[in-house]
Amino acid sequence: MIGQSSRNFRIRELAPPDMPALRSLLEHVGIFEAAEIAVAEELLDAAVAGSRDYLVHVADTAPAGGAVGHVVGYVCHGHDPMTDALYDLYWIVVHPDARGRGIGRALLTHAEECVRLAHGRGIVIETSGLPRYEPARRLYETCGYSKAAEVADFYKPGDAKLIYRKTLVNTV
Numbered sequence: 001m002i003g004q005s006s007r008n009f010r011i012r013e014l015a016p017p018d019m020p021a022l023r024s025l026l027e028h029v030g031i032f033e034a035a036e037i038a039v040a041e042e043l044l045d046a047a048v049a050g051s052r053d054y055l056v057h058v059a060d061t062a063p064a065g066g067a068v069g070h071v072v073g074y075v076c077h078g079h080d081p082m083t084d085a086l087y088d089l090y091w092i093v094v095h096p097d098a099r100g101r102g103i104g105r106a107l108l109t110h111a112e113e114c115v116r117l118a119h120g121r122g123i124v125i126e127t128s129g130l131p132r133y134e135p136a137r138r139l140y141e142t143c144g145y146s147k148a149a150e151v152a153d154f155y156k157p158g159d160a161k162l163i164y165r166k167t168l169v170n171t172v
């Protein structure tokens, strides 16, 4: 695990007791459709079962002594098997009550550190062009991601797929 303690939250690897909180978080976000939640849960299930294809890190409010804290967000990334060393950012979520405190940025930065450690060349993120994904798009742009492509009417008519990319300079 890459240790990271920051402000009043920490980022750590997924643990089995996190699963109910993560399922609840996906419901509480309020912007995901049922099919999206089902996919997100599949990835979480694979990760907790030990798959190395989906790597999940959780942000929690850290209690003293290293016990499992209150989960406030997570990020899921993994190597894209069609590439030599590009990684997909599959999911990033912060609880609505915990937003605007740098947790999303810290989760994304943490995933980038993991990719660097794995000698990855960069990260690709697919997201929607709908207004409710504006905070996510701003997060990606703020963190140095550029829009590489846009596929109109992808998810449904009027709902484009936007593809963001960041090249990572390997320092490890």
Ligand SMILES: CC(C)(COP(=O)(O)OP(=O)(O)OC[C@H]1O[C@@H](n2cnc3c(N)ncnc32)[C@H](O)[C@@H]1OP(=O)(O)O)[C@@H](O)C(=O)NCCC(=O)NCCS
Pocket: 029, 031, 090, 091, 092, 093, 094, 095, 098, 099, 100, 101, 102, 103, 104, 105, 106, 127, 132, 133, 134, 135, 136, 137, 138, 139, 140, 142
């Ligand atoms: C996107 C998301 C993860 C951001 O989490 P967060 O913890 O609030 O983000 P941070 O506080 O780390 O913000 C980092 C940067 O992102 C941008 N940002 C985040 N929320 C924003 C908002 N509502 N409006 C504009 N910019 C925003 C800002 O540039 C911000 O930097 P700043 O605080 O220096 O201005 C959160 O809004 C979320 O969970 N959204 C719903 C889930 C989602 O859409 N996930 C992506 C698709 S899977």
